[in-house]
Amino acid sequence: MKNEISKAERTRQLIIEKTAGIFNTKGYAGTSLSDLTDATGLTKGSIYGNFENKEEVALACFDYNLAKINTAVQQLISEAGSFTDKLLVYTRAYHSMTGIEFPEGGCPILNTAVDADDTNNLLKDRVAKAILAWKKRLIDLIKGGIEAGEFTADTHPEQLALSLIALIEGGIMIAKATNSPNSLNKVLKTVEFLIRHQKS
Amino acid sequence: MKNEISKAERTRQLIIEKTAGIFNTKGYAGTSLSDLTDATGLTKGSIYGNFENKEEVALACFDYNLAKINTAVQQLISEAGSFTDKLLVYTRAYHSMTGIEFPEGGCPILNTAVDADDTNNLLKDRVAKAILAWKKRLIDLIKGGIEAGEFTADTHPEQLALSLIALIEGGIMIAKATNSPNSLNKVLKTVEFLIRHQKS
DNA sequence: TCAATAAAATACCGATCGGTATATTTTAGT
DNA sequence: ACTAAAATATACCGATCGGTATTTTATTGA
Numbered sequence: 001m002k003n004e005i006s007k008a009e010r011t012r013q014l015i016i017e018k019t020a021g022i023f024n025t026k027g028y029a030g031t032s033l034s035d036l037t038d039a040t041g042l043t044k045g046s047i048y049g050n051f052e053n054k055e056e057v058a059l060a061c062f063d064y065n066l067a068k069i070n071t072a073v074q075q076l077i078s079e080a081g082s083f084t085d086k087l088l089v090y091t092r093a094y095h096s097m098t099g100i101e102f103p104e105g106g107c108p109i110l111n112t113a114v115d116a117d118d119t120n121n122l123l124k125d126r127v128a129k130a131i132l133a134w135k136k137r138l139i140d141l142i143k144g145g146i147e148a149g150e151f152t153a154d155t156h157p158e159q160l161a162l163s164l165i166a167l168i169e170g171g172i173m174i175a176k177a178t179n180s181p182n183s184l185n186k187v188l189k190t191v192e193f194l195i196r197h198q199k200s
Numbered sequence: 201m202k203n204e205i206s207k208a209e210r211t212r213q214l215i216i217e218k219t220a221g222i223f224n225t226k227g228y229a230g231t232s233l234s235d236l237t238d239a240t241g242l243t244k245g246s247i248y249g250n251f252e253n254k255e256e257v258a259l260a261c262f263d264y265n266l267a268k269i270n271t272a273v274q275q276l277i278s279e280a281g282s283f284t285d286k287l288l289v290y291t292r293a294y295h296s297m298t299g300i301e302f303p304e305g306g307c308p309i310l311n312t313a314v315d316a317d318d319t320n321n322l323l324k325d326r327v328a329k330a331i332l333a334w335k336k337r338l339i340d341l342i343k344g345g346i347e348a349g350e351f352t353a354d355t356h357p358e359q360l361a362l363s364l365i366a367l368i369e370g371g372i373m374i375a376k377a378t379n380s381p382n383s384l385n386k387v388l389k390t391v392e393f394l395i396r397h398q399k400s
Numbered sequence: 401t402c403a404a405t406a407a408a409a410t411a412c413c414g415a416t417c418g419g420t421a422t423a424t425t426t427t428a429g430t
Numbered sequence: 431a432c433t434a435a436a437a438t439a440t441a442c443c444g445a446t447c448g449g450t451a452t453t454t455t456a457t458t459g460a
Binding site: 007045046 | 437439440
């Protein structure tokens with residue numbers, strides 16, 4: 001019964017899967033080691049045998065949560081034909097937070113950005129990189145759309161990319177805080193408007 | 201030397217002023233009572249003599265931080281003439297987060313909305329009310345602009361109001377997380393575009 | 401000025417925090 | 431099946447957590 005992946009690797013994965021939602025919901029400071037042991041059924045000794053400290057677990061969980069969203073969205077984008085449709089994927093993916101499967105606790109970029117503002121530089125660096133990568137992917141799609149003649153030449157790629165991200169994340173914040181998924185959908189209508197408004 | 205306001209009231213105010221920035225920066229769970237005693241120079245006994253518990257201090261601090269922003273913005277809005285100019289106040293007030301004086305730690309609505317998602321229902325209720333009140337004020341300005349003939353009749357007040365809030369809060373999140381105040385300014389350009397685009 | 405009262409400091413509570421040294425159990429190669 | 435190594439559990443560490451009962455100090459009205 002020799003397995004490809006080691007026991008340690010399987011445990012690491014179990015810890016990440018069982019606790020990613022907790023960190024994303026309660027934040028770094030709000031998540032305790034007993035939260036981790038309760039969720040996994042493991043002991044502190046086991047967790048610290050697989051991770052150096054609590055921060056390393058949080059970092060792995062952030063990567064896990066982020067990848068979950070990114071792979072789902074990138075899949076939809078790869079299936080879309082035009083650059084316009086690729087950008088419009090976001091209005092579908094985030095619709096009522098049900099277009100793709102989200103991590104428990106919502107968007108890890110929003111949560112971690114606000115949570116790790118100070119106190120945790122490693123987490124802050126990672127969320128900054130995630131936002132910049134997202135921005136770059138959007139800019140590439142917008143520039144592609146300009147070159148393909150879908151968008152007018154006077155479209156501002158960076159401003160549009162940043163505005164789409166801000167609308168989505170701000171919309172998520174409003175929807176969660178006011179318990180109104182439909183508020184997010186209204187904001188996504190503006191996302192759609194901004195994308196379609198660049199039509200040449 | 202008899203004073204109008206009691207000693208207790210002055211101490212309460214001191215505690216709020218000295219700790220409002222800490223709660224707004226480190227979050228509720230991340231702020232400890234020793235943070236409060238360090239910042240105020242008071243002891244735990246004194247703080248608990250003026251507040252029932254840590255949560256009550258956090259609630260008072262949220263109100264304080266929120267009022268600071270709201271009064272400054274409302275002042276600028278009252279000085280503006282047209283409904284268009286009143287709405288455009290936001291692009292000035294939030295420009296590089298320097299148009300008005302912000303609480304230490306940034307926007308309390310964004311911070312508290314994400315921080316108090318779970319674990320703290322009183323804080324969550326308060327931030328929900330703050331967002332809904334903000335939305336209502338924006339809707340009133342937009343409807344006023346429609347009635348005054350500044351905006352076209354097919355403007356959607358709620359969608360526009362929610363989108364402006366989402367852009368501002370999302371823009372703040374991006375700017376802080378990536379250490380780039382200019383990203384917020386680019387997002388505010390879209391805020392301006394959306395407002396001016398409703399011109400009839 | 402002087403009590404009555406209010407406010408702040410001291411000293412303490414049990415619980416939990418993140419983390420670790422060590423012992424026990426499980427895995428995996430032979 | 432046996433053993434060396436890896437993984438997990440146990441038991442513990444000092445520090446800090448939020449909160450409180452009690453004592454000391456400061457305020458305030460007469």
